[in-house]
Amino acid sequence: MSWLRRPKWWWVLLTVAGALLFVRLGVWQLHRADYKDGLLRLYAAAASAPLQDFDSVSAEPPATAYPRVRAQGHYLVDRVYLLDNPKHDGRGGIEVYVPFRPQGHDRLLLVDLGFLPGNGTDQQPQVPPLPTGLVTLQGLYQPPPGHGFEMGGDALGRQAHWPKTTIYLDMKQVAGDLGRTLYPRILTLDADPAAIYVREHTLDFGSMPPARHRAYAFQWFTFALAAVVIFLVLHRKKRRPKSKSPKP
Template sequence: MHPAAIAAALAGIALFVALGTWQVRRAHEKEALFAAFEGAARQAPVSLEQARREAGVRYPAVESTGHFDPARAYVLDNQVRDGRPGVIVYDVFEPSSGGPAMLVARGFLARDARGRLPTIPPPPQGAQTVRALYAPPPGSGLRLGGNALPRQSDWPKTTIYLDLDEVAADLGRPLDARVLLQLPGDEVSTFVREWKPDVFPPERHYAYAFTWYTFAAVVAATFFILHRPSRRTRPEEPR
């Protein structure tokens, strides 16, 4: 049995096991993240100022008073909830406490069977108290086609990416680095407000871990098959 073959097999098995273990660890981290995200909605809200000071991996519930911009909004297209395509509507919110403006995700609106959207309800006017999760903006993934916002003249503007720097440039005012995901209230709303972290779910990591562990098992099995001792032939009996 060649020492180089043994070393290569052991290195491959160790690598695949390490990758699988890393994916399991990531799955556990995502489970904790999802649990924290769900628990935040049930916690007593903090002020927006406190949430900004303590921004990190947490998704605190906040309560902020301010005014919505009645003329400007953004529609994030290509969204799916429970198998139904639709959009998430983001309105511009000016906190009364000061600081940069916020984008408030008011919720998900599903398209009908013909792919049409219902009429988007305008934001409430006057001073409003918003209860929401203070969370990072949705990831943009692979960008194709550039920034389409400056080419649109009608409001609300539709986009398939939510880049806060591009939105801030489009608005001509600074924006907070996070967004507010509005939580369900007592009012009757056409929006669906069921929020989850915009990351891979734990199940995806467990699937990746299974794949890496399978690779490790295949390497071990292949090595054993190719290098198992051959059966010794019985010596011929003397005639």
């Protein structure tokens, strides 16, 4: 490469190390995207999977599977939690969660009843009355939705009246508020045409869905390319100006 100046060894080392690091980070982001795509496929397939008994998977659910289960028990009808302002098709509203005590167990299972759209006012939608007798539920046994940092700490403990409202569903806060132990996952009920609730569930990856991982991968690969380009530009030989031939 006659157009390049001979670089110092530390320039070469720095460029190679930086480019390799950026490429490695980009590949890692692609692997994370593929992993989450796989989880989404498993989740989609679980919606039509055969029902399992809740007791068989309740305590130790498979880490990368979403069992579709059936459970019998009773709602704690006077303990309703409202996740404020989630989005479905651009509509604001509430996601309704209710503790449920499976028959023969003391531990509580948090049930996601579904989404109630807003009514165009500042008033929250009215939650229909819950059955007080023995009920049979079926749905996906899945991880709770992710949550961020809630300013002001635990908002549930400061509320004296039910239903209680929160902007994040923190399982530890809910368990502390109820004074009971919760199962590690929640039950998202199957869709029901007769229900008032909208039940269109998906996995919640928070701010890092697969597409975001791929966007970050593209950025890291761009940084690797930029490191090489900068190295070449800084070590390019400067063209010497052509000497003018003397006039006769």
